[in-house]
Amino acid sequence: MSKECAMTQIQTIMVMSIIMIVLFLLGVILVIWNPIPERIPQASISIEGEGDSIVMQHMGGDSFASDRIVIKVNGDVRSNQNLNFQGGSWPWSQGERVDLYYPSPDSPRLVEIYYLTDKGESILIDKARIEPPPVVSATPLPVEVVLSETPIPEPTSIQVQVKDANPTQPPVADFTAEPRVGDPPLTVTFHDLSYGTVNDYLWTFGDGSTSTLQNPVHTYFVPGSYSVSLLVSNAYGSNRRTAEDFIVIGSPPIARFLAEPGMGQAPLTVQFTDLSTGNPKSWEWSFGDGSQSSDKNPVHIFQNAGNYNVTLRVTNAYGTDKYYSETGINVTSPTLMDVYLTNSVNGELESDGYISLRITDPSSSMKIAGKLFQFEPGDMIQLIYGSESSDGRISVDKNRFTSFNFNDITLVKNGETQARGPVNSFMIGGFDSYASTLKLVVPKGDPYEKLFINSEPYQYVENPKIVFSGIGPDRDGRFFYQKSAQSMNFQGGIRELTMG
Numbered sequence: 190m191s192k193e194c195a196m197t198q199i200q201t202i203m204v205m206s207i208i209m210i211v212l213f214l215l216g217v218i219l220v221i222w223n224p225i226p227e228r229i230p231q232a233s234i235s236i237e238g239e240g241d242s243i244v245m246q247h248m249g250g251d252s253f254a255s256d257r258i259v260i261k262v263n264g265d266v267r268s269n270q271n272l273n274f275q276g277g278s279w280p281w282s283q284g285e286r287v288d289l290y291y292p293s294p295d296s297p298r299l300v301e302i303y304y305l306t307d308k309g310e311s312i313l314i315d316k317a318r319i320e321p322p323p324v325v326s327a328t329p330l331p332v333e334v335v336l337s338e339t340p341i342p343e344p345t346s347i348q349v350q351v352k353d354a355n356p357t358q359p360p361v362a363d364f365t366a367e368p369r370v371g372d373p374p375l376t377v378t379f380h381d382l383s384y385g386t387v388n389d390y391l392w393t394f395g396d397g398s399t400s401t402l403q404n405p406v407h408t409y410f411v412p413g414s415y416s417v418s419l420l421v422s423n424a425y426g427s428n429r430r431t432a433e434d435f436i437v438i439g440s441p442p443i444a445r446f447l448a449e450p451g452m453g454q455a456p457l458t459v460q461f462t463d464l465s466t467g468n469p470k471s472w473e474w475s476f477g478d479g480s481q482s483s484d485k486n487p488v489h490i491f492q493n494a495g496n497y498n499v500t501l502r503v504t505n506a507y508g509t510d511k512y513y514s515e516t517g518i519n520v521t522s523p524t525l526m527d528v529y530l531t532n533s534v535n536g537e538l539e540s541d542g543y544i545s546l547r548i549t550d551p552s553s554s555m556k557i558a559g560k561l562f563q564f565e566p567g568d569m570i571q572l573i574y575g576s577e578s579s580d581g582r583i584s585v586d587k588n589r590f591t592s593f594n595f596n597d598i599t600l601v602k603n604g605e606t607q608a609r610g611p612v613n614s615f616m617i618g619g620f621d622s623y624a625s626t627l628k629l630v631v632p633k634g635d636p637y638e639k640l641f642i643n644s645e646p647y648q649y650v651e652n653p654k655i656v657f658s659g660i661g662p663d664r665d666g667r668f669f670y671q672k673s674a675q676s677m678n679f680q681g682g683i684r685e686l687t688m689g
Contacts, residue, residue, distance in 0.1 A: 360385030558610030
C-alpha cells in the first residue's frame with residue numbers, strides 16, 4: 190500500500206469519528222434539553238363549600254392523574270388520599286365530584302388546584318375563595334348610652350371584594366339573586382359575584398332563557414322550581430356555577446283526594462286518587478288503620494270492619510296542606526252463611542266470575558297452559574273462571590289453597606294478564622284479602638242429596654232455583670268444590686243467597 194493511500198484511510202476514519210461524536214453529543218443535548226414543550230392540561234373545576242367539606246366537580250376538559258394534581262387550602266397542601274370520589278375514581282374526569290374535609294374556619298378558605306409538569310413545575314388549573322357562613326347572634330337588649338362629650342365619628346369601613354391576584358388564570362363563577370321566592374310573574378335581579386378577569390358571561394335561567402349581561406334582570410311566568418347557572422370565561426379558560434332549585438315560583442298546595450269505593454265489606458280494596466292543586470312534590474297518606482303510603486295514587490286494602498279516617502298531607506317548595514274526608518271509609522263485617530251441598534246433578538259455577546287474593550307465603554306457584562308462575566308475598570292475583578271450564582276442583586283449608594284446577598282459567602297478576610288455559614298445578618301456601626264474584630247455580634228441580642245452610646237442613650216441597658253468590662271459605666276457613674260428570678259437591682261460605 191502506498192503512503193498516499195494510507196493517509197487517505199486515516200483521514201476518512203478521523204472524519205467518521207468526528208461525525209459520530211457530534212451525533213452523540215446532539216443526542217445527549219436532546220435528552221437533557223427537550224425542545225418539544227410539554228402540553229399543559231386544561232379543565233374547568235367547580236369549587237363550593239358544603240359545611241365542613243369542600244366539594245369540587247370536574248366540569249369539562251382534560252382528565253387528571255392522582256400524581257399530577259396538588260390541592261392547597263389556605264396555602265396548605267392536602268393529601269390526595271383524603272379526596273372522596275362521589276361515584277368515580279382516578280383519573281379525575283369530566284362530571285366526577287370529589288369532596289375534601291376541611292372544617293370551616295372563621296376566615297375564608299382559599300382553594301387552589303395545581304397541575305405538576307414533567308419538570309416539577311406547578312401550574313394553576315383553578316381556584317376559588319369560599320367565604321365562611323354568616324354568624325347569627327341573638328338580638329341584643331337595648332342599652333342606654335350616656336355620652337359625656339361629643340363622640341368622634343368612626344371611620345367608615347367598606348368591604349372590598351378581591352377579584353383575582355393573578356389575571357392570567359380562568360375566572361371563578363359566583364352569583365346571587367333577589368327575590369328568589371314569589372308568585373308569578375316574578376321579576377328577579379341577578380348579581381354577578383365572580384372573581385378573576387371576566388370577558389364573557391352566559392346565564393341560564395332554567396326556563397329556556399339565557400343572557401350575556403353581567404347583572405341581568407329576568408321575569409318568571411310559570412310556577413315551578415328553576416336551576417340557574419352562570420358560565421364566566423376569559424382568554425385563559427372558563428368556570429361555571431350551577432345552583433339547583435335556586436328560584437321557586439308558586440304557592441303552597443291545596444290537598445284533596447277521591448276514594449273509591451267509600452264503603453263495603455271487609456276485606457275492602459280502595460283506590461285513592463290525588464286531586465291536590467299547586468303541583469305538590471311529596472305525598473303522605475295515613476289510612477287510619479296504622480298503615481301509610483308515600484305514593485301519589487295508592488291502593489289500600491282494609492282488612493277489618495270499622496270506620497277509617499284517611500288523611501293526605503301534600504308538600505311543595507312553598508309549604509304543606511292536609512286534608513281528610515269527613516265521612517271516612519266505612520268497612521263492614523262480611524255476612525257469611527255456611528253451606529253444605531252434596532250430589533247436585535246439574536249444579537255448576539257460572540262462567541266469568543273470579544276470585545282474587547293477596548299472596549302471603551313465598552312457596553306459592555301455579556302452572557297454567559304448561560307455564561310455571563312463581564308468586565311472591567304481596568302479589569295480588571285474580572283467577573277468572575272461563576266459559577270453557579266444566580269439570581274441576583277447588584280446595585282451601587285455613588288460608589291455604591291446595592287446588593284450583595279447571596280447563597279454562599285466566600291468571601291476572603298485579604293487574605296484568607299472564608296466561609289463559611288449563612291449570613296443570615296450583616299451590617298457595619298462604620293468602621289474605623280474599624274476594625269473590627263466583628256464583629254457584631243449582632237449577633230448579635235439581636235432585637241434590639243434601640243441603641245445609643248454617644248447619645240447618647233446608648226443607649223444601651219443590652226444589653227452586655238456588656244461586657249462591659260470593660262463594661269462598663266458611664267461618665272455619667274451609668272451601669271445597671268438585672264438579673264431575675256425575676255430580677257436584679260444595680262446602681264453604683257464601684255472601685248472598687237467592688231462591689226463586
